[in-house]
Amino acid sequence: MQRGLAHAFDVGKIREDFPILQAKIWCKDLAYLDNAATGQKPRTVIEAVEHFYREANSNVHRGVHYLSATATRDFEAARDKVRDYLNARDRAEIIFTRGTTESINLVAQSFLRPQLKAGDEILITYMEHHSNIVPWQILCEQTGATLKVVPIDDSGELVFEEFERLLTDRTRLVSVVHVSNSLGTINPVELIIHKAHERGVPVLFDGAQAMPHMRVDVSALDCDFYAFSGHKMFGPTGIGVLYGKRKLLEEMPPYQGGGDMIGTVTFEKTTWNELPYKFEAGTPNVAGAIGLGAALDYLSGLDMAAVAAYEQDLLAYGTEALLDVPGLRIIGTARHKASVISFVMESTHPHDIGTILDHEGVAVRTGHHCTMPLMERFGVPATARASFALYNTRTEIDRLVAGLHMVRELFR
């Protein structure tokens, strides 16, 4: 069935690792094609979280008792796993956050706000998720800085000449999505860094959608910040990471005040804890971090090149199959794409598509995908989006297509 790839990648074996894939939805087999919203969890992640709460639950960094020491060890071991996975130089460069959104807000408020003046510019693109638009708008309100937006072409690719034109002496930060959640476009991150660094401008990447599909090496990339969420890469929700270069993080004031982020507290003067704890106020999501560590272990055990090749095969197969559905238009046809297909259908609203597919057991996302400016750019209020992960199959894509034929039948 999986022509030519079976030797490199056994999807049947992978599927056994994800218990939820056995679920029945409306008495039908689940075909989960909403991976850009969140990924399903392998058994090892579920067990790691359960094990923590059953046998190791305690607060971290404080207690002298056995369980606290165990929890601290496991939590910090998760940080080491993230450092390893990203190939960061230093474990102090790995900040645990609630997710990509919080990571970006942290950079906005702690890194950029103290140095931003009226007239300064922040450069983003048209394909950003709201989480990489709104924090900058808030910051611009606070400081009088201006948000500049790089346009995209009709295929959903960045217009690179425009990026170069908008990158000026006034630019204080470039913040760009690595892989677009709505279009699947993979942005030329190396080139973006190269051009920005030529001008001495730091770069943040929103890696939420990239991490489940590819191995990211922050040292090789030389990006200044990299933000991502655990739940999109098969880990738990409510845990994410901000990678930042140590020299930048050290100069930044804390993001939030509270416990764990302090050195000493007196009513006259409080000193900050060292990195990374300076940015981790309050009791962290210990179980989430441990679960994320288990997700990284899971991905580390796979051949990510084989995963990428398999997902590209699904993308090619899915694209061809969807284009065979009369009246269907794909939004986002960049040359370099992750396995995400956004589409609209003649005379049928995406919401109706989503409900009908759901009753066939096929889960897709419908709506604006938190990218309203992008929807406007393509002149649609919403799209339906099928996004594939490493456990999806061609058979599931066939069921998606069969469901779309039912949609056509109903709305003819």
Add this chain to the structure above:
Amino acid sequence: MTLDLRELYQQLILDHNRSPRNRGPLDTKFRAEGHNPLCGDKVTIYIHLDDGRIDDVRFEGEGCAISTASASLMTQALKGKTVDEADALIREFHEMVTGAPDAAADWMERLGKLAVFQGVCEFPMRVKCATLAWHTFRAALDDKNDKATTE
């Protein structure tokens, strides 16, 4: 196709989605824009009032089949009603689509054609689609010049 789904997408709904009635603007100060932030659906409701009676009501907007048909059928149902009658109808419609537990009524008898939206209560994610036009109608009546939202 499952039974629930057929209940949701009845012929009358599909028909009003394909050819909505009373679509287009009216010159009136009783108007409001409604927005469902969940799916990006937008609707504008226009009302002509004549001595406490709804003389005319029209809508504009883009949405899914459920929200378009709901707006279309709503305009038909409300035309000619007094404001009080309209309020009562809005309440009943809301009870029906949210599946209020004490509302095991004969909807066909109480709401006539609008009973085609009974199936919506089995689809919690779609209730907002069915109620958007109705919320917006209420906002237009209040002449608040506010934006109605389903949130």
